[in-house]
Amino acid sequence: xxxxxxxxxxxxxxxxxxxxxxxxxxxxxxxxxxxxxxxxxxxxxxxxxxxxxxxxxxxxxxxxxxxxxxxxxxxxxxxxxxxxxxxxxxxxxxxxxxxxxxxxxxxxxxxxxxxxxxxxxxxxxxxxxxxxxxxxxx
Ligand SMILES: [Ca+2]
Ligand SMILES: [Ca+2]
Numbered sequence: 331x332x333x334x335x336x337x338x339x340x341x342x343x344x345x346x347x348x349x350x351x352x353x354x355x356x357x358x359x360x361x362x363x364x365x366x367x368x369x370x371x372x373x374x375x376x377x378x379x380x381x382x383x384x385x386x387x388x389x390x391x392x393x394x395x396x397x398x399x400x401x402x403x404x405x406x407x408x409x410x411x412x413x414x415x416x417x418x419x420x421x422x423x424x425x426x427x428x429x430x431x432x433x434x435x436x437x438x439x440x441x442x443x444x445x446x447x448x449x450x451x452x453x454x455x456x457x458x459x460x461x462x463x464x465x466x467x468x
Pocket of ligand 1: 342394395396438468
């Protein structure tokens with residue numbers, strides 16, 4: 331079992347697969363009856379990402395580039411021995427790889443909150459009212 335370290339990217343504010351495709355690995359024993367198990371073992375992003383049983387890493391919820399732009403996870407790929415077999419084949423039975431996940435910055439529109447402004451009678455044109463504040467969340 332050989333699994334390569336990888337760097338992958340995902341846009342912020344997206345819930346879905348990271349980098350599109352399943353993680354790459356080479357199963358040295360090349361036994362078609364075997365399946366493979368994937369798990370995220372540790373890392374700064376281990377609570378934030380899931381990995382499917384096909385090896386696709388996804389975000390559990392959207393990430394914010396402005397909070398953190400890089401995460402690391404350690405992924406383990408394991409040969410799952412099929413029933414009735416005693417030989418797990420050549421090479422390592424399971425292997426870990428380090429994944430660096432970078433969050434792409436997306437230009438986010440500023441959020442303007444609705445506000446009710448009371449205008450006192452007698453306010454002249456050009457008088458300043460309460461200032462609007464746009465919250466730029468990008
Ligand atoms: Ca953001
Ligand atoms: Ca942004």
